[in-house]
Amino acid sequence: MTSFQEKSGTLPVDCVACRASIEDLCKDCALAIRQVLVGYKLGDRTIKAGDDLFRPAEPCAALYFIFEGWMFLYSLIEDGRRQILHFALPGSLLGLYPGRTAIYGVEALTNAVVCAIPHEHLGPLIEKHPGIGLRLAWTVWRERNLAYDRLSSIGRRSARERVARLLLELFVRYRMMWPAYRSEEMHLPLTQEHIGDATGMSGIHVNRVLRGLRNEGIVEFHYRRLRILNPDRLVDIAGVDPQTILSWTERYPST
Amino acid sequence: MTSFQEKSGTLPVDCVACRASIEDLCKDCALAIRQVLVGYKLGDRTIKAGDDLFRPAEPCAALYFIFEGWMFLYSLIEDGRRQILHFALPGSLLGLYPGRTAIYGVEALTNAVVCAIPHEHLGPLIEKHPGIGLRLAWTVWRERNLAYDRLSSIGRRSARERVARLLLELFVRYRMMWPAYRSEEMHLPLTQEHIGDATGMSGIHVNRVLRGLRNEGIVEFHYRRLRILNPDRLVDIAGVDPQTILSWTERYPST
DNA sequence: CGGCCGTTTGAATGTTGTCAAGTACGGTGG
DNA sequence: CCACCGTACTTGACAACATTCAAACGGCCG
Numbered sequence: 017m018t019s020f021q022e023k024s025g026t027l028p029v030d031c032v033a034c035r036a037s038i039e040d041l042c043k044d045c046a047l048a049i050r051q052v053l054v055g056y057k058l059g060d061r062t063i064k065a066g067d068d069l070f071r072p073a074e075p076c077a078a079l080y081f082i083f084e085g086w087m088f089l090y091s092l093i094e095d096g097r098r099q100i101l102h103f104a105l106p107g108s109l110l111g112l113y114p115g116r117t118a119i120y121g122v123e124a125l126t127n128a129v130v131c132a133i134p135h136e137h138l139g140p141l142i143e144k145h146p147g148i149g150l151r152l153a154w155t156v157w158r159e160r161n162l163a164y165d166r167l168s169s170i171g172r173r174s175a176r177e178r179v180a181r182l183l184l185e186l187f188v189r190y191r192m193m194w195p196a197y198r199s200e201e202m203h204l205p206l207t208q209e210h211i212g213d214a215t216g217m218s219g220i221h222v223n224r225v226l227r228g229l230r231n232e233g234i235v236e237f238h239y240r241r242l243r244i245l246n247p248d249r250l251v252d253i254a255g256v257d258p259q260t261i262l263s264w265t266e267r268y269p270s271t
Numbered sequence: 272m273t274s275f276q277e278k279s280g281t282l283p284v285d286c287v288a289c290r291a292s293i294e295d296l297c298k299d300c301a302l303a304i305r306q307v308l309v310g311y312k313l314g315d316r317t318i319k320a321g322d323d324l325f326r327p328a329e330p331c332a333a334l335y336f337i338f339e340g341w342m343f344l345y346s347l348i349e350d351g352r353r354q355i356l357h358f359a360l361p362g363s364l365l366g367l368y369p370g371r372t373a374i375y376g377v378e379a380l381t382n383a384v385v386c387a388i389p390h391e392h393l394g395p396l397i398e399k400h401p402g403i404g405l406r407l408a409w410t411v412w413r414e415r416n417l418a419y420d421r422l423s424s425i426g427r428r429s430a431r432e433r434v435a436r437l438l439l440e441l442f443v444r445y446r447m448m449w450p451a452y453r454s455e456e457m458h459l460p461l462t463q464e465h466i467g468d469a470t471g472m473s474g475i476h477v478n479r480v481l482r483g484l485r486n487e488g489i490v491e492f493h494y495r496r497l498r499i500l501n502p503d504r505l506v507d508i509a510g511v512d513p514q515t516i517l518s519w520t521e522r523y524p525s526t
Numbered sequence: 527c528g529g530c531c532g533t534t535t536g537a538a539t540g541t542t543g544t545c546a547a548g549t550a551c552g553g554t555g556g
Numbered sequence: 557c558c559a560c561c562g563t564a565c566t567t568g569a570c571a572a573c574a575t576t577c578a579a580a581c582g583g584c585c586g
Contacts, residue, residue: 073514091423093510099423119416119515142401149404150397156411161374163418168346168354170426171471175574207532216426218575223534239532239583255348259328260374430542462564473543478566494551494564 060131063087065205069110069122069130076118078132080110085128086205090213091120100214102159105189109155125205154268161263165256170216173255178215179225181254183235185264187244192265204242211237229253315386318342320460324365324377324385331373333387335365340383341460345468346375355469357414360444364410380460409523416518420511425471428510433470434480436509438490440519442499447520459497466492484508 060083063069070076072092082104089101101120104110110122110130133141142149162185169181183204190202208226212219229235234250236243244250251261315338318324325331327347337359344356356375359365365377365385388396397404417440424436438459445457463481467474484490489505491498499505506516 073512089419091419093423093427097427099426101419101422117514119518120419138405142405146397146401146404149401149408150393153404153408153411156408156415160411160415160418163415163422164344164346164356164375167356167418167422167425168348170422171354171468172348172352209532213426219532220534220576221574224574227534257328259372263374464564474564475544475566476542479542482566 060129063124063128063130065124065126065128067124069124069128070118072119072121073117074121076111078111078134079138080130080132082106082108082110083129083131086125087122087128088125088210088214089120089122098213099216100210102163103186103189103214105193107193109152109159125210151268158263158266165260165264169254175215175217175221176225176228177253177255178217179211179222180229180235180250181256182211182215183237183242183244184250184254184256184261187242188261188264200244200247202242203240204237205240207240208237315384318379318383318385320379320381320383322379324379324383325373327374327376328372329376331366333366333389334393335385335387337361337363337365338384338386341380342377342383343380343465343469344375344377353468354471355465357418358441358444358469360448362448364407364414380465406523413518413521420515420519424509430470430472430476431480431483432508432510433472434466434477435484435490435505436511437466437470438492438497438499439505439509439511439516442497443516443519455499455502457497458495459492460495462495463492 061069061080063085069080069087072090084106087104087108087110089104090098091101092098102108103125104122111118142152165181165185169178173181186204187202190204207219208222209219212222215222226235226237230237232249234244234246234253236245251258316324318340324335324342327345339361342359342363342365344359345353346356347353357363358380359377366373397407420436420440424433428436441459442457445459462474463477464474467477470477481490481492485492487504489501489508491500506513
């Protein structure tokens with residue numbers, strides 16, 4: 017049984033300096049608004065790799081932002097098979113809307129830190145700062161679009177194309193967060209099983225596809241290390257247009 | 272080239288009485304807020320069955336609500352294959368956020384009427400009525416959850432289960448709109464091709480699956496007429512829990 | 527060094543897609 | 557009312573793709 021009340025206490029997140037969580041909500045808001053958010057926050061929480069923030073069908077009492085670490089949303093079916101719905105990087109929004117039980121679970125891939133805003137603070141927060149409501153909607157909207165992208169990939173593309181698309185997505189989203197490291201290599205904390213569960217295929221077949229991509233000098237993924245050898249070919253195989261790739265990383269339009 | 276300026280003129284939607292479009296945003300808002308929306312509206316537009324409201328990659332200049340008719344969101348890939356992302360019934364939200372080109376297209380399955388709120392009116396509207404921002408976020412959140420449901424279905428379930436789930440979803444969502452007709456029969460304006468494009472399978476295989484379901488006395492779908500013969504079995508095959516089914520139809524929590 | 531987890535590979539099986547041909551429905555014009 | 561036409565549905569045979577099962581290998585950590 018997980019409860020957001022058990023705050024870590026040891027790791028107070030600095031909301032004002034926080035690059036990750038608040039970016040989409042408050043990039044061009046006055047610094048003041050960030051400080052406002054601090055007032056509505058409940059506390060922070062750390063989750064160990066492999067643990068759940070919440071499980072499927074478990075009530076979820078707060079709105080979370082990931083401050084640090086990788087997590088993923090998943091759903092389970094009766095026979096134990098799992099579908100990964102979304103990989104959540106720092107800045108992702110995690111549980112919205114009070115009194116509802118989540119239809120999916122959230123598990124940490126690495127050790128992670130999330131900050132929580134209790135649902136009952138949400139109404140007052142938005143009354144005071146209406147702009148945040150629209151930004152919230154925009155953040156969810158983006159996640160919805162990403163889900164739609166994945167839907168086309170899984171529904172209409174071959175195993176090879178699906179794997180290529182997922183690796184590309186994770187690479188692009190990761191690199192946006194640390195643009196300083198302009199490397200074609202990254203630490204990707206997944207197993208081939210995870211990739212299979214995210215792309216709707218068996219882990220074993222993921223392996224075969226990866227071998228193919230490696231032999232052709234396109235990408236290498238081995239023991240949680242991803243190397244993009246031929247970015248252009250990868251984009252080509254993934255079959256996503258540049259427009260769409262941009263949409264994975266775009267920020268709230270500052271008018 | 273479609274443009275929202277070409278208002279129908281012939282069919283002014285009555286926003287105050289409108290059951291469909293505004294329900295989620297304003298169910299327990301004062302009637303006054305509905306009247307406010309009228310002021311922010313641009314006009315209405317009719318779309319003939321088979322026509323697009325907008326095409327993939329086409330800029331989308333307004334926020335639309337479906338007032339009447341069935342539509343669907345789709346994306347296309349190079350070789351012409353299509354993935355249907357979502358079937359939109361009256362009340363669905365259609366294009367959010369300014370200056371962006373949609374990554375998908377929207378086509379009408381039946382003749383349809385939508386009402387449009389220009390993006391530039393959105394900011395002022397929400398400044399004045401902050402509650403609407405949160406409701407907007409909630410609406411999008413629901414669509415995101417629905418997309419996640421579909422993702423598990425397509426990614427992890429057999430053809431038979433996927434078809435069952437889709438028919439169940441459409442039936443449940445449809446019946447919520449007209450609860451008066453408590454019939455197990457409905458007009459479902461799709462071809463088997465549509466079902467295939469939505470479930471990630473070929474139209475031909477959809478046919479085989481439907482034959483199976485018909486032979487077992489579970490559902491009949493023939494020339495746009497859907498009949499649920501054995502609801503319990505259908506839910507069972509679709510493999511969705513009652514909790515999830517409820518989430519497809521739930522409304523904004525009135526606190 | 528041993529054990530464990532994740533990866534790698536092969537062979538057999540199964541599900542779904544493709545191709546090709548035929549059939550039924552529903553609307554239109556005579 | 558009927559003949560006609562186009563679209564959608566139906567069916568079978570075959571091929572392609574992905575899954576499953578089983579076994580071995582590899583890195584990593586105690």
